[in-house]
Amino acid sequence: MRTIDWVNGAVEIIDQTALPGEERILRLHTVGELIAAIQSLAVRGAPALGVAGAFGVALASRVHLDDPAALDLAVQRIETARPTAVNLARGARRAAALIPHGPEAVLAEARAVRDEEIAASAAMARLGADLVAELCGEERPRLLTHCNTGGLAAVTVGTALGVVGELHRRGRLAGVIASETRPLLQGARLTSWELTRWGVEHRVAVDSAGPFLMARGEVDAVILGADRICANGDVINKIGTYSHALGAHRAGIPFLVVAPESTVDRDTPSGTDVEIEDRGSAEVTAWSEAVNPAFDITPYDLVTAIVTDRRVIRVDRGEKP
Template identity: 75%
Template sequence: MRTIDWVDGAVELIDQTALPARLTVLRIGTVEELVAAIQRLAVRGAPALGVAGALGVALAARHPDDVAATVRRLETARPTAVNLARGVRRAAARLPEGADAVLAEALAVRDEEIAASAAMAARGADLLAELCGARPRLLTHCNTGALAAVVGGTALGAVLELHRRDALGAVLASETRPLLQGARLTAWELGRAGVPYRVAVDGAGPFLMARGEVDGVVLGADRICANGDVINKIGTYAHALGARRAGIPFVVVAPESTVDPDTAGGEEVEIEDRGAEEVLPSSARPDGVDAVNPAFDVTPHELVTAIVTERRVIRLDRAERV
């Protein structure tokens, strides 16, 4: 089942906020509905957001009133991940050719992400086996499986490929804010695939590495800067520090579409803050208390062992350049 797709003139997507309790498919017919779904994380994950952005332009092209403003709202629905804006811009470039051309481009974005997932799974599994040894115990962060892509996935795709090869030890899935995406979504996908796993509280990752319970860290990215800095879900930086201290590989698996040569380093990236309500609901918030709730952080390239895309392996630990 595809996370997101174009079906009979509308966008259909799995509502990730309903998982794991129920599998619900939303049918979305307007850009306004799609923007709302993106902002409340009904659809998320860098590749899936790129597809959502492109399909959103296909929706806009069928309702040509004030298309430019509509496309701009879609492009800026979430500011940190580069894929959303890139998918929007790519499909929007076909607007002068008409709605059919826009849809064709959006479907091309979808199909390219599907192909990229398969290539990343194989390349990522090969590298993890090389770096982490036989039957590695891997720690993942956020959700990087099919839910974050269209099918397959990025980092979790590589983990699942190791499982298919009977070459995986076990998985620790960190809880991952916002909305506990690891505990809800990654755990759901691992369970469906029959992969042995445990869920770890986010703060436990570096300690578990230090205690020798992890052979490698593998996760995705929402943006990879020109210098190799990695923008990913909050908590990634802490795992990278833990991996460096424990002397284990820290591997990023992400599609080429997340590589952003126009952003020199992580200090240039706008980091989305999700607000206090997700952390301290107003019904339970002490008077005068606020919260800091960044959705992402920046992991310096010096802490990254390698970046795997569908086209290449970049060994940052050997000073290879993005």
């Protein structure tokens, strides 16, 4: 099942805000509808956002075929709909480069972005499962994951959750703890939904329980995704990632990041150079002002390895992206 695709002249997505209660398909016909879906998190996850950005430019190229100024503005709006994940702007710019060749060329490039992310998920699943087996030995590991990194975030299969699925298929997985991922509960709602569909044994834990469960010996490795990986190896990912990295470091267990090459940003030196999106108080509380960063920065020296669709980067051995 593709969780985002181009179907009969529109972008179709699984509405992630409706899960797990309802499996609802949204058809997005305009740039405004696509941007609203991105900003409301109806579509989210770095690879899926890259595809959404490319398909958004395909929509814009058809609507504004004879108005270059309006088309440029639409592309800019798509690129900046969310600031932190590098894939969104990259997908939009890649499709926009084909605008001089016409709408069909733009759509073909957007479909190529989609197909490459699908292939990347399959490759990451294999490489990541091999690495987990290497690091955890013959024992079937108990893994902790954070946020959602399955097909919902990556068109099909997923990044870190794709590795979980591959280990399950190999019979090499003891179980999963899914961190609930406050404040919007992507782990409790989305990851649990996907793991249930795959038949993977799992439990949901509150975010703050993760480091304690590691300290108590209930987790053998942490595996999660990334919205951006900086040139020095710093990882930008869902808020709460840094806490899990600290817990894994203290417990002496692997901390693994799984993300496609399209998420590696060699133009950004370190995490301090990344704009961290704050999503405002309403997602957290209605009674007071709140600080609500959507992402945090995990320093590279807390990362054991980064798995992309092309390679395994052993950060713990001094390797850089």
